[in-house]
Amino acid sequence: MTFDLVTVGGGITGLSAALRMQSEAPGQTQLVLESSDRCGGVLDTIYRDGYLIERAADMFTTKLPWAKQLCEETGYDDLITVNPEHRRAFLIRNGKLTPVPEGFSLLKPVKLGKMLFAPLLSVAGKCRLLYERFVPARMDESDESLASFAQRRLGREVYERLVQPLIGGIYTADPTKLSMLATLPQFPAMERQYGSLIRAAMKDSDESEKLASGARYDHFVTPRQGFRHFIDHLVSKLPAGTIRTGAKVAAIAREDNAGDDGEANWRIELEGGEAIHARRLLLTTPAHATAELVRPLDGELADELAGIPYAGSTVIVVGCRRDQFRHPLDGFGIVAPLVEKRRILAISFSSMKFAGRAPDGEVLLRVFVGGAVQPEFNALGDDELKQIACEEMQDLLGMSGEPIWTEIVRWGNHMPQYHVGHVDRVERIKSLSDRHANFAIAGAAYKGVGIPFCIRSGRAVVDRLLT
Numbered sequence: 001m002t003f004d005l006v007t008v009g010g011g012i013t014g015l016s017a018a019l020r021m022q023s024e025a026p027g028q029t030q031l032v033l034e035s036s037d038r039c040g041g042v043l044d045t046i047y048r049d050g051y052l053i054e055r056a057a058d059m060f061t062t063k064l065p066w067a068k069q070l071c072e073e074t075g076y077d078d079l080i081t082v083n084p085e086h087r088r089a090f091l092i093r094n095g096k097l098t099p100v101p102e103g104f105s106l107l108k109p110v111k112l113g114k115m116l117f118a119p120l121l122s123v124a125g126k127c128r129l130l131y132e133r134f135v136p137a138r139m140d141e142s143d144e145s146l147a148s149f150a151q152r153r154l155g156r157e158v159y160e161r162l163v164q165p166l167i168g169g170i171y172t173a174d175p176t177k178l179s180m181l182a183t184l185p186q187f188p189a190m191e192r193q194y195g196s197l198i199r200a201a202m203k204d205s206d207e208s209e210k211l212a213s214g215a216r217y218d219h220f221v222t223p224r225q226g227f228r229h230f231i232d233h234l235v236s237k238l239p240a241g242t243i244r245t246g247a248k249v250a251a252i253a254r255e256d257n258a259g260d261d262g263e264a265n266w267r268i269e270l271e272g273g274e275a276i277h278a279r280r281l282l283l284t285t286p287a288h289a290t291a292e293l294v295r296p297l298d299g300e301l302a303d304e305l306a307g308i309p310y311a312g313s314t315v316i317v318v319g320c321r322r323d324q325f326r327h328p329l330d331g332f333g334i335v336a337p338l339v340e341k342r343r344i345l346a347i348s349f350s351s352m353k354f355a356g357r358a359p360d361g362e363v364l365l366r367v368f369v370g371g372a373v374q375p376e377f378n379a380l381g382d383d384e385l386k387q388i389a390c391e392e393m394q395d396l397l398g399m400s401g402e403p404i405w406t407e408i409v410r411w412g413n414h415m416p417q418y419h420v421g422h423v424d425r426v427e428r429i430k431s432l433s434d435r436h437a438n439f440a441i442a443g444a445a446y447k448g449v450g451i452p453f454c455i456r457s458g459r460a461v462v463d464r465l466l467t
């Protein structure tokens with residue numbers, strides 16, 4: 001049998017593509033091939049001892065439409081928003097916790113008054129921030145790193161104390177390499193339009209107010225019963241037999257009889273030797289895996305794909321009694337600036353952020369280490385990681401005793417890094433892959449790592465393949 005579409009990879013991108021195919025071309029046949037024993041890719045949940053533990057992502061934004069649309073279209077409404085209380089996070093300064101100043105949103109100082117009274121910055125740092133209005137605008141539209149942009153406009157201290165931990169943390173990235181055009185293009189655009197970020201914030205003061213306060217958390221939701229529940233729901237919306245798990249694709253090739261006459265165009269070979277035939281082929285695997293699959297077909301495309309670097313990160317998840325902490329845990333977590341030279345990137349107070357994550361009287365925390373900036377931590381053994389997490393929690397949060405339990409979740413090579421030049425690389429990948437008829441590539445590596453972007457990516461390529 002020849003399928004009208006075969007999708008390789010059953011992560012959120014692949015599932016979104018399959019659901020789109022189902023709704024847009026219900027008469028056509030399709031198959032999703034997933035190498036592991038379950039769909040969802042990095043999206044997965046552990047349920048243990050009354051705790052709900054997200055292994056990777058723990059929320060998505062509804063400010064971008066695509067995830068919300070997918071929920072609406074598939075009838076999934078079991079979503080909760082972040083807790084209304086304690087909508088703030090902490091930064092570390094000289095080893096002590098201090099709240100992220102309310103007046104700052106990503107790269108925009110929107111409430112200067114609050115910034116100037118915040119204990120986070122020195123007088124010199126505050127003066128340099130005020131001077132941002134007079135820094136000449138860079139009108140050149142070429143790419144620049146986050147570190148370069150933020151230091152140039154806001155000064156070194158704001159970069160080191162605020163921008164690096166808050167934004168570098170989202171992407172687990174090295175900010176000296178992270179591309180502004182690929183991740184935060186609105187800020188260079190603001191610089192060109194208004195000449196200054198402070199002036200841009202003043203022009204749009206209502207929106208800026210919201211973004212710089214606890215209200216910005218209104219946009220974040222999570223499946224009440226965990227991402228595994230959400231993924232199972234999506235899978236249940238596809239006809240039985242659409243997904244094959246435990247099916248690792250080992251090779252792809254064009255069929256000799258390629259043509260537009262309904263004959264198979266693609267031969268997909270599974271590990272073990274079984275061959276599957278498809279008219280159209282969609283790869284939603286991580287870019288490094290996609291590179292290996294396409295290499296025999298197109299070395300140039302494979303090189304471009306392999307040029308997208310990936311970083312790993314490790315999450316040490318702990319369940320503890322609430323009374324083990326001297327700190328009230330009255331926030332959603334802590335981010336650690338690199339200048340503080342800590343051994344962690346961040347700690348998320350997961351059970352403070354979302355209801356129903358821990359039993360009464362207990363708390364769930366996720367400690368992040370590694371990323372692109374501290375890769376050596378990903379290689380440590382479980383005992384060493386557990387010890388680091390405990391020592392950091394003792395020092396920062398006044399934790400006493402041992403956690404009730406600990407889970408270590410390792411994400412080696414799972415975080416695509418959007419380095420300077422990424423946008424151009426993705427353009428090249430698009431034009432190289434367009435040379436192959438009935439073929440497309442999608443996923444987190446290209447135009448956005450967040451869940452909504454992955455969903456958009458999966459849906460958009462199916463629309464393209466169908467036309």
Ligand SMILES: Cc1cc2nc3c(=O)[nH]c(=O)nc-3n(C[C@H](O)[C@H](O)[C@H](O)COP(=O)(O)OP(=O)(O)OC[C@H]3O[C@@H](n4cnc5c(N)ncnc54)[C@H](O)[C@@H]3O)c2cc1C
Nearest residue numbers: 009011012013035041042056057058249443444449450451
């Ligand atoms: C630790 C962590 C925290 C995150 N937090 C957030 C967050 O809070 N909010 C947010 O919006 N985003 C977050 N993200 C990002 C987001 O979760 C991911 O970008 C997104 O889920 C990736 O989906 P994907 O389908 O593109 O890729 P993946 O989930 O990687 O799926 C790819 C699939 O392809 C399969 N595969 C690979 N090779 C083969 C093969 N040869 N044959 C068959 N199948 C194959 C894999 O098994 C996998 O299932 C986080 C990511 C990580 C790692």
